[in-house]
Structures are given as C-alpha cells and as structure tokens.
Amino acid sequence: MTILDTKKEILTYKDSTSEFYLSDCLDALKKIKDNTVDLVITSPPYADQRKSTYGGIDPDRYVEWFLPITKELLRVLKPKGTFILNIKEKVLEGERHTYILNLILEMRKQGWLWTEEFIWHKKNCHPGKWPNRFRDAWERLLQFNKDRKFNMYQDAVKVPIGDWAKTRLKNLSETDMKRDNSRVGSGFGKRIANWVGKELVYPSNVLHLATESSNKNHSATFPMELPSWFIKLFTKEGDLVLDPFLGSGTTSVASALLERDSIGIEILPEYYEIAINRFKKNTQQRVNKIKIDLKLSAEEDFVNQLKLYG
Amino acid sequence: MTILDTKKEILTYKDSTSEFYLSDCLDALKKIKDNTVDLVITSPPYADQRKSTYGGIDPDRYVEWFLPITKELLRVLKPKGTFILNIKEKVLEGERHTYILNLILEMRKQGWLWTEEFIWHKKNCHPGKWPNRFRDAWERLLQFNKDRKFNMYQDAVKVPIGDWAKTRLKNLSETDMKRDNSRVGSGFGKRIANWVGKELVYPSNVLHLATESSNKNHSATFPMELPSWFIKLFTKEGDLVLDPFLGSGTTSVASALLERDSIGIEILPEYYEIAINRFKKNTQQRVNKIKIDLKLSAEEDFVNQLKLYG
DNA sequence: GTTCCGCATGAATCGATAG
C-alpha cells in the first residue's frame, strides 16, 4: 500500500461553500464536528462491484466495513437531519446477497431509525440477458434518521401534474415537445407556465430517473436529479450536505447550484480531480450563462420534475 | 374460537383442474405431496393490516407465524419450481418494520435461495399526506428458489416494444388508442400485428401495474396481470400453481385461463365463496365468448404488456 | 353504440382525543 495523498480544498459559488477532502473516508469524517450536517447522501462503493477502481469490498465483510462509517455519520448528523443511502445488493452464486438486510438491522442497533425506503426506477437500465434473471432496473434509496421528527420540505418537490395536465401532456407528441423545447421561452415554455401552480401534487416514494451516460469517468453515475431531489426535500438554503463517497462530485455540484454548503470526501486522486474540475466547470458555466439560465429555469425545472416522476 | 368449516371443491376449465380448500393454511398444505408444485405465488395477510377481516398478525410475531408455512412450501415445491411472495412492511412508530428483512434471513436458514426481488410499482397507490413521508407506491415481489437451476420461460413475457415502436406509441394520442382499440381487428390491431415479432424485448425486474379497485369483495386486490405474468414466466401449460392465501381467487382464475392446474387455500368462508363464484363466472364467461376472445387476444395481450411495462 | 364527466374507492399514516 502506498501512502495516500491527503488534502483539502474549498470552493465557493454564490453564498455557498464547498469543501473537498482527498482522504480516507473515516479520517476525514473524524474532522467534522458533532451534529453539524443536515443531509448525508451517498452512493458507496458496492460490494465487490467496482473492484477495478475502488479495490472492492468483499460482500461478506461489507457490513463490518461500513458500520464504523455509519457510526461517524450518526455522530455528525444533526438531530433533525437525514441520511440517504443509495445502494443495491449484488448477485452472488445465483442469489441476491443479504448484506444490505444485515446492514439495516445493524444500523438500527447503532441508533439509526429506518424511516423509509425509496425506489429509484432506472428507466434506462444496463442491457444484458441472462437465463435466470431479467435486467436489474431499480436501486434502493434507504432513508435513515436520528429522530422521528426530522426536517422535510415536501412542497419543494411537488410535481406539476394533475389529471388535466397529464391528459394534455399525453396528447403532445414527442416531436412537439422537442421542437418547442428548443425555442427558448416560446410556445412550450408558456404553456408550462400556465400549468405550473395549477395542478401540484406530492410525489410518491418511487422515483423514475434515467442514469447518466455522459459521465463515463466515474463508474457509478448517479444522475444529478437524484441528489438534487433529496437536497430540496430535506434541506433549505444555507444548510450543509455531506457525501462521504464523492466520486465524480455530483453531490457537490447539486448542493452548490441549490445554494447549500457541502462537504465531499474522496479517497482516489483521479476522482478527486474530476470532482474539483467538474465543480469549477459547472458553477463557472452557470455564472457565465446566468441570464439564459434564468430564462430556462422554469422549463428546466419542469422537465426535471417530469424525469423524476414520469 | 369457533371450529372452522373445512371442505374441498374441484373445478375444471378446458384441460386444467383447480382445487379449492376451505381450510387453515397449514392443515391444507400438509395434504399436498412433496415436490409436486411448480409455482407458489401468494400475497399473505400483511402484518396487522387486515385486522378486521383476517385477525391481523402482530408485526413482531410475523416471522414466527410465517416460517412454518414457508417450511411446508419448501417441501411441496418441485426442485426447479419458484416461490413468489408479494409483501410490504408497514410503518410502525415512524419506522419501516424489519420483519421482512428477518423473514428473508430466516427463510434462507430453512434452505430457500433468495434469488431476486422484483418491484411492483403501484401506479394508483393509496392517497394521503403526512408531514414525514410520501405515499407508498411500491411493493416487494420476492423470488425464492430451492435450487440455482430453476425453470424460467422468459420468451413468454417478452414485451413487444423496441425503441422504434416506443416512439410511435408516444406519438399516438390517448384518444387515438381508445378509438382504434374499440374497432376490433381494425386499425390498431393491424398496427400491433406489425409490431409483434418485430421488436420483442425482455422486461426488467420492475412491474408497473395499478391495483384493481373493481373487486370490492376482497380488500387486498392484486391485479390479475400480476399472477398471470409470473405464471407465464415460471410455468408451462399443465403445470401446477399453488396459492396458500387465495383471497378472492385471482391466482386460480389466472392459472385456469392459462391452462395451468392450481390449488388455492382460503381460511375464511366468505372469501372462499367469492373465489369459487368468481372462478365460475370468469371461466364460464370465457367459454361463452370464446370466439371474441380469440379475436381480441392479440390486442389484449399487447395492452396487458403495456400496462405491465409502461 | 360511444364518449364524456362525476364520483366512490382503496393492503395508508399521523396526530389528537378518548378510555
């Protein structure tokens, strides 16, 4: 084993501050004070799955590897904060492995409450064919809390579709959507503006999102909408978001664009650099195109909502 | 406690035989021979949920109540057979209860393999609003097997939609679909005929189905498409399907229409009668309308596939 | 014979109130 580089950088966007740790996860977590984080959201290395990049954790030892980390997360999370864990068990010898079941049971012994399990339905799941199973099109989004009372801002993720709007939407052909979408601020945008606020409903615990194929740099791509949705749901502006397995930095970017502070921890220098660069690019781009962004924002938001809650 | 009525009736449809037991589940199971069942599919009473009708099982005692039953199911299932368990944990004191996690772990100790977990996305989930959670829109469909090698007929549930058909479908307005659907054998039917065989894809492990509210007789309606889909996937004509918690008899009807034999067990006389009557009505109706059904079958099948894999 | 509209109906959960 080589000795790991460690460093810390701080970037800002508008009023938000984003810290980046190049460090072992546990080491960096120990530098964070008790009860300071509003939301932890992460997609840890899946057992044995990303062996080539992360070293891979033996499925049978996954729980014992992860428990010290969840213990630290419990410590740094505010009493009314939330922990969202994106994970899916792998198949081993023809069976779904049980490490996630055991992880949930063990985390409850640590003091975590297992509040809810959201489903991420991956609309464009990985292709493939096996004689004894179909393609895996969903992942778990486990919600844990320290207390039955936690912060939840449901109105921030309301979905602008009722019966009436839905029928109209179905009657729009796909080419219509595309054409109008490209004409910024014109037809489609105006129509959306009419819908928004007319028929807002609360979403359910099933999210419909496509994986992002664009960022091939990091093997586990979780789409920007995923952290964005939970950040809007469980934090307000100025709150602090933590991702202990930052990867290519999706959580940091999502946090900054929503003007939340963030801490991201990544052990591999390659990914750390990718995360830093992506953050700079995305926030800078945002600043340069601020006028266009403002014009687009209503449409973008609507389209994102659609993608989330198809 | 009153002494329960017990009886057994046998009904037939085409070449298939359907047995109905009015009996305690365990008692009836013990009359079934070892290694004779090709598919067990059932939706047991959820913990504490149907208290008014089924007596309700205490969540903390759910596992110990269910394990003797799964032991019998393991005995009667053929080596290459499959057990599909439809279940969802309830919320207790703000947390998702862990009895299903424990059930899976305990069933593995009995010798079951936990092969897969399908998701049933309930499009019309129960409404409601709470300060700390969204509506629950999914249920588990746990797949268990006795052996890594099991029968699976994937081609039987192929979905007739590729990218090309998908795009065309989106461009069809809803009213177009309805209108053409009503003209039997005309436009829509022909178009389907063009698609079938052109773009067949395998489905994923996420099923999109609405619950059936039409059958008001039984509180827990699982939609006919659900057992139908798994029956097609895991059995062939003439095979034997078992539902130890028959309820209003959906599994028996689905089995008969697909010409599989079936055994259904129901402890409550009210539901037993409903199941018998529904079976008679559905199979009889089917026979009367056999010509129309044959004409419709291609379309019906397509529409059902659409509903399953939206 | 169709199509459209209105309405009842759920495998729910929380918090307040009552025993």
Place this chain on the structure above:
DNA sequence: ACTATCGATTCATGCGGAA
C-alpha cells in the same frame, strides 16, 4: 403512561349514468 379509536389528508382508476 399506554393503548385504542377516529378524523383529516389525498389521487389514480374504473364504474355508471347522461349526452
């Protein structure tokens, strides 16, 4: 205190009656 019951909340679906 601890348990049991009840009202409030909410929306996709399918049925029935009417145009």
